[in-house]
Amino acid sequence: xxxxxxxxxxxxxxxxxxxxxxxxxxxxxxxxxxxxxxxxxxxxxxxxxxxxxxxxxxxxxxxxxxxxxxxxxxxxxxxxxxxxxxxxxxxxxxxxxxxxxxxxxxxxxxxxxxxxxxxxxxxxxxxxxxxxxxxxxxxxxxxxxxxxxxxxxxxxxxxxxxxxxxxxxxxxxxxxxxxxxxxxxxxxxxxxxxxxx
Amino acid sequence: xxxxxxxxxxxxxxxxxxxxxxxxxxxxxxxxxxxxxxxxxxxxxxxxxxxxxxxxxxxxxxxxxxxxxxxxxxxxxxxxxxxxxxxxxxxxxxxxxxxxxxxxxxxxxxxxxxxxxxxxxxxxxxxxxxxxxxxxxxxxxxxxxxxxxxxxxxxxxxxxxxxxxxxxxxxxxxxxxxxxxxxxxxxxxxxxxxxxxxxxxxxxxxxxxxxxxxxxxxxxxxxxxxxxxxxxxxxxxxxxxxxxxxxxxxxxxxxxxxxxxxxxxxxxxxxxxxxxxxxxxxxxxxxxxxxxxxxxxxxxxxxxxx
Amino acid sequence: xxxxxxxxxxxxxxxxxxxxxxxxxxxxxxxxxxxxxxxxxxxxxxxxxxxxxxxxxxxxxxxxxxxxxxxxxxxxxxxxxxxxxxxxxxxxxxxxxxxxxxxxxxxxxxxxxxxxxxxxxxxxxxxxxxxxxxxxxxxxxxxxxxxxxxxxxxxxxxxxxxxxxxxxxxxxxxxxxxxxxxxxxxxxxxxx
Numbered sequence: 195x196x197x198x199x200x201x202x203x204x205x206x207x208x209x210x211x212x213x214x215x216x217x218x219x220x221x222x223x224x225x226x227x228x229x230x231x232x233x234x235x236x237x238x239x240x241x242x243x244x245x246x247x248x249x250x251x252x253x254x255x256x257x258x259x260x261x262x263x264x265x266x267x268x269x270x271x272x273x274x275x276x277x278x279x280x281x282x283x284x285x286x287x288x289x290x291x292x293x294x295x296x297x298x299x300x301x302x303x304x305x306x307x308x309x310x311x312x313x314x315x316x317x318x319x320x321x322x323x324x325x326x327x328x329x330x331x332x333x334x335x336x337x338x339x340x341x342x343x344x345x346x347x348x349x350x351x352x353x354x355x356x357x358x359x360x361x362x363x364x365x366x367x368x369x370x371x372x373x374x375x376x377x378x379x380x381x382x383x384x385x386x387x388x389x390x391x
Numbered sequence: 392x393x394x395x396x397x398x399x400x401x402x403x404x405x406x407x408x409x410x411x412x413x414x415x416x417x418x419x420x421x422x423x424x425x426x427x428x429x430x431x432x433x434x435x436x437x438x439x440x441x442x443x444x445x446x447x448x449x450x451x452x453x454x455x456x457x458x459x460x461x462x463x464x465x466x467x468x469x470x471x472x473x474x475x476x477x478x479x480x481x482x483x484x485x486x487x488x489x490x491x492x493x494x495x496x497x498x499x500x501x502x503x504x505x506x507x508x509x510x511x512x513x514x515x516x517x518x519x520x521x522x523x524x525x526x527x528x529x530x531x532x533x534x535x536x537x538x539x540x541x542x543x544x545x546x547x548x549x550x551x552x553x554x555x556x557x558x559x560x561x562x563x564x565x566x567x568x569x570x571x572x573x574x575x576x577x578x579x580x581x582x583x584x585x586x587x588x589x590x591x592x593x594x595x596x597x598x599x600x601x602x603x604x605x606x607x608x609x610x611x612x613x614x615x616x617x618x619x620x621x622x623x624x625x626x627x628x629x630x631x632x633x634x635x636x637x638x639x640x641x642x643x644x645x646x647x648x649x650x651x652x653x654x655x656x657x658x659x660x661x662x663x664x665x666x667x668x669x670x671x672x673x674x675x676x677x678x679x680x681x682x683x684x685x686x687x688x689x690x691x692x693x694x695x696x697x
Numbered sequence: 698x699x700x701x702x703x704x705x706x707x708x709x710x711x712x713x714x715x716x717x718x719x720x721x722x723x724x725x726x727x728x729x730x731x732x733x734x735x736x737x738x739x740x741x742x743x744x745x746x747x748x749x750x751x752x753x754x755x756x757x758x759x760x761x762x763x764x765x766x767x768x769x770x771x772x773x774x775x776x777x778x779x780x781x782x783x784x785x786x787x788x789x790x791x792x793x794x795x796x797x798x799x800x801x802x803x804x805x806x807x808x809x810x811x812x813x814x815x816x817x818x819x820x821x822x823x824x825x826x827x828x829x830x831x832x833x834x835x836x837x838x839x840x841x842x843x844x845x846x847x848x849x850x851x852x853x854x855x856x857x858x859x860x861x862x863x864x865x866x867x868x869x870x871x872x873x874x875x876x877x878x879x880x881x882x883x884x885x886x887x888x889x
Binding site (some may be wrong): 419423426427428429430431432435438439441442445446447448449597598601602605606607608609610613 | 749750758
């Protein structure tokens with residue numbers, strides 16, 4: 195087996211031959227990231243798949259609200275040459291849409307459904323990307339977008355407990371002897387299996 | 392055949408229930424001590440059963456309810472025929488004892504069929520899988536067990552349980568577990584299968600198919616199933632005691648033998664994992680069947696009985 | 698010689714007889730509590746030590762059960778997301794009565810560390826009645842067992858009647874469930 199440095203160079207060579215690389219990042223000795231044009235995604239993925247990167251480990255997205263972009267990330271893994279390859283591409287944040295990679299990786303079906311659910315990205319080509327997967331009956335903007343406020347949603351949707359008094363252990367009452375004796379009696383009960391002495 | 396016979400029969404079934412429930416509780420304690428635990432109280436099983444009977448339950452249609460009652464009735468009916476010792480026996484007439492081995496084989500099926508019917512009536516897929524597995528397991532252990540029992544019947548020329556007991560107790564004869572060692576081992580392995588103890592627990596399998604046939608039962612029906620289970624364990628262990636361990640001449644001997652057999656089966660159960668259903672069938676059709684056939688050939692053609 | 702004099706006894710009314718039987722049943726129920734473990738949260742990790750030889754739950758007559766129909770206690774261990782809450786309500790309604798709910802950890806009490814999550818509910822007793830809360834993140838096995846002993850005492854004192862509350866305030870619970878969950882019916886594409 196060749197060592198991982200050689201593997202990294204191999205991947206770099208492979209990807210640069212296939213397409214124009216917008217940005218390249220050496221994350222790790224076993225991880226590489228390339229940013230490519232959106233139209234080249236399918237080509238790069240199929241080339242990598244035929245070169246041995248045949249496991250799609252993950253497909254997700256990152257929200258960049260400042261740039262008004264979504265970054266879709268495909269993570270591939272090769273079982274012979276231990277290198278993770280991330281292929282990234284940026285798509286528009288308004289009406290985000292990218293063609294499905296279902297013909298290349300059939301397992302991407304559920305990842306795409308998840309990405310649609312949490313970011314609202316459309317995947318034309320995947321027949322049921324709009325079906326709900328994890329969030330059932332979601333009624334707000336997709337929750338992993340940066341402009342979604344989970345705290346406000348939680349406050350609006352789920353009633354929180356209101357405490358009539360402060361229960362934090364700061365006053366002397368909670369350390370009083372009675373309470374300690376009560377705790378001891380309870381511990382004794384527990385030790386004897388709930389039986390009366 | 393008077394009303395007294397029936398009362399004695401019901402008494403034997405009740406005795407079997409109380410005996411097996413207590414011994415089951417004691418065994419839970421023993422297992423607890425084996426695992427360095429305190430273990431539950433010895434009467435915990437009684438509490439469990441009475442609690443279940445005190446709970447409310449849902450019904451899934453009349454087949455579901457009727458099947459449980461039919462199964463319980465069938466099992467109690469079977470237990471009524473079980474002799475405890477040579478003398479304690481419900482149905483006998485002028486020296487003829489009505490405790491033929493085949494009565495148990497036939498009547499046990501009523502209980503099993505009632506349970507299968509009721510479980511299928513619940514409509515839960517786990518229950519169907521459990522029933523199917525239970526019947527498959529039954530098919531697996533019955534064959535070697537019946538070969539050994541038929542060998543015993545051939546040897547003693549009778550199929551009455553008390554007759555077989557008396558044959559073993561006669562001077563010069565050994566218990567069949569000693570006289571036919573291979574057959575005794577097969578009988579014990581089949582007993583483990585009948586009891587649903589650990590290597591052959593496939594049709595209960597709580598972690599796998601959510602306790603199989605019992606999956607939809609709760610409250611009263613489950614309580615009745617527990618009573619049914621205790622009584623059927625009583626029948627099966629007593630059969631083993633009578634067929635292989637020389638029966639009993641008095642009730643204390645019976646209690647000791649019963650306790651020893653059940654505890655031994657339980658101890659083996661607690662250090663074993665669980666077979667898959669195909670492994671159960673392959674296992675029973677391989678070694679126990681081979682041993683049973685060998686034993687039958689040895690006994691019937693060569694006449695070698697220790 | 699037996700006295701022939703007839704002494705009329707105080708006849709108990711039917712309600713009193715029922716109460717007596719219920720008390721007898723309570724003895725059995727509190728000494729044989731079977732758990733249905735709903736192990737979705739991290740508090741489930743405290744259950745193995747409380748069940749095995751260290752703390753030995755079985756000496757109190759408790760044990761795990763396979764299905765909701767057979768169980769007495771619904772043990773909610775840890776946080777509940779919306780998706781699990783839907784299944785939890787479904788499971789709770791399947792259990793045979795009398796049934797009790799024990800909630801472990803701080804998440805079912807007030808949301809715990811997930812108090813601001815979009816997927817995790819904050820307060821379990823808005824949706825199903827909870828009999829015993831065991832606080833802590835996570836509660837240690839002593840507290841878990843303490844909670845169960847409290848439950849037993851409560852059954853004895855007849856204070857653990859959450860399942861009756863669920864009957865009495867059914868509309869209120871259903872309304873809360875609908876407000877948070879949208880709809881309670883489980884739609885599952887893999888089991889239809």
